[in-house]
Amino acid sequence: MEIKRLPKNKFPKALLEIPQPPKELYVIGEFPPENLIYLCVVGSRKYTSYGKEICEKIIAGLRGYPIVIVSGLALGIDAIAHKKALMIGLKTLVFPGSGLSYEAMHPKTNILLAKEIVEKGGCLISEFEPNFRATLWGFPMRNRLMAGISKAVLIIEAEEKSGTMITARLATEYNRDVLAVPGSVFSPNSKGTNKLIRLGATPITCPEDVLEALGFEIEKDKNKQASLFMDLSKEEQNVIALLREPIPRDDLIRAMKMQISQANSILSVMEIKGIIKEELGEIRLV
Numbered sequence: 278m279e280i281k282r283l284p285k286n287k288f289p290k291a292l293l294e295i296p297q298p299p300k301e302l303y304v305i306g307e308f309p310p311e312n313l314i315y316l317c318v319v320g321s322r323k324y325t326s327y328g329k330e331i332c333e334k335i336i337a338g339l340r341g342y343p344i345v346i347v348s349g350l351a352l353g354i355d356a357i358a359h360k361k362a363l364m365i366g367l368k369t370l371v372f373p374g375s376g377l378s379y380e381a382m383h384p385k386t387n388i389l390l391a392k393e394i395v396e397k398g399g400c401l402i403s404e405f406e407p408n409f410r411a412t413l414w415g416f417p418m419r420n421r422l423m424a425g426i427s428k429a430v431l432i433i434e435a436e437e438k439s440g441t442m443i444t445a446r447l448a449t450e451y452n453r454d455v456l457a458v459p460g461s462v463f464s465p466n467s468k469g470t471n472k473l474i475r476l477g478a479t480p481i482t483c484p485e486d487v488l489e490a491l492g493f494e495i496e497k498d499k500n501k502q503a504s505l506f507m508d509l510s511k512e513e514q515n516v517i518a519l520l521r522e523p524i525p526r527d528d529l530i531r532a533m534k535m536q537i538s539q540a541n542s543i544l545s546v547m548e549i550k551g552i553i554k555e556e557l558g559e560i561r562l563v
Contacts, residue, residue: 278305278395280377280407291315295425295451299404305377306395308402309345309368314491317347317423317448319441320354320433321466326557328434328466329357331458335431336361338484342493345370347427349419350387350401354433359390369399372423374416376409377401383411420444429454429490431481435469442469445478456481456490509552512543516553523559 283302289311292298309315318336320328332354336346346362346369348355362369371394375383382388391401404422405415420443424430430448432455435441448455457478460467474480481487485495509517512533519532530540544560547553554563 278392280305283308289426291426292422295421297421299422301404301406302402303377303404303407304400304402306400307398308400309370313343313345313368315345315347315370315427316487316491317427317430317444318354318358318433319348319420319423319430319435319444320358321435321439321441322351322353322355323466324353324357324434325464325466327460327464328354328458330556332357332433333361335433335458335481335484335487336367337365339367339487340365342488344368344491347372347423349374349416349423350382350384350391352384352386356387356390358433359394363393363397363399369394370426371399371401372419373401373403373411374419375403375411376405376407377403378407381408381410416440417443421447424448424453425451427453429456429487431456431458431487432470432473432478433458434460434466435473436465437468437472439469442473445469445473454479454490456487458482510543513547513552516543516547517562520553520560520562523556523561525559526555529560 281304283304288302336358344367346358346367348358350371350373359369371391373382375381379388382391395401420440424444424447430444430453432441432445445455455473455478457470457473458481459474460470479490488495515533519529530537533540551563553560
């Protein structure tokens, strides 16, 4: 695919406002309109099932809004964010930590994802020469552009010392909003996000939190939760009450205190309704 060198008068305005604006910019694909709202989504390469699930849930809830998902093509949360954006029809903008030639692009395992992003109307962008190969010092430089171009940065899982935390710090320096998903106090992957919240980042637990942080007016349906439970049978409501935390299927069936075939039938119906899901051997509320 063709690599284009952007003329200076075509540089995104947001990137000209940061302390160290890029001197050169190369792109592949169509640059999203600047009147859209850019949301940077980053997180751990060694993500947990919790991180993957909340990332996908939040981005799915942004469907239909004029939002561009910005990330770095890295393994883990970055790639999950790009893929989910593509799945629901959001534009996505990629800042790889390398040049844009496919020979140099990093990581190699996500080159097919990069091609799919371009094919579906997204864009790859880099300040590095096309054949520049990724280096340790190149990633913080890349991170400043991701933070700089975005209205807000959403952190989903981050260790206390990580590239993700560098992006969060840069966002603060550039006066961008920092949003963070809280996590378990026992998880190393949540030490960074929990620290950010303690320091003043906006806690994010659902798509509506993100939309509000980005300035959208959300119509809240106070009766939505109540009506959902009204539509459930007594047996289904009992399952909801039992699922205060994920439970292995066999343990849940024993707690339901009914015949195995009947319990499995109820769980299957609830899964079809989208109320519960089974993952890694455990059943949890969606």
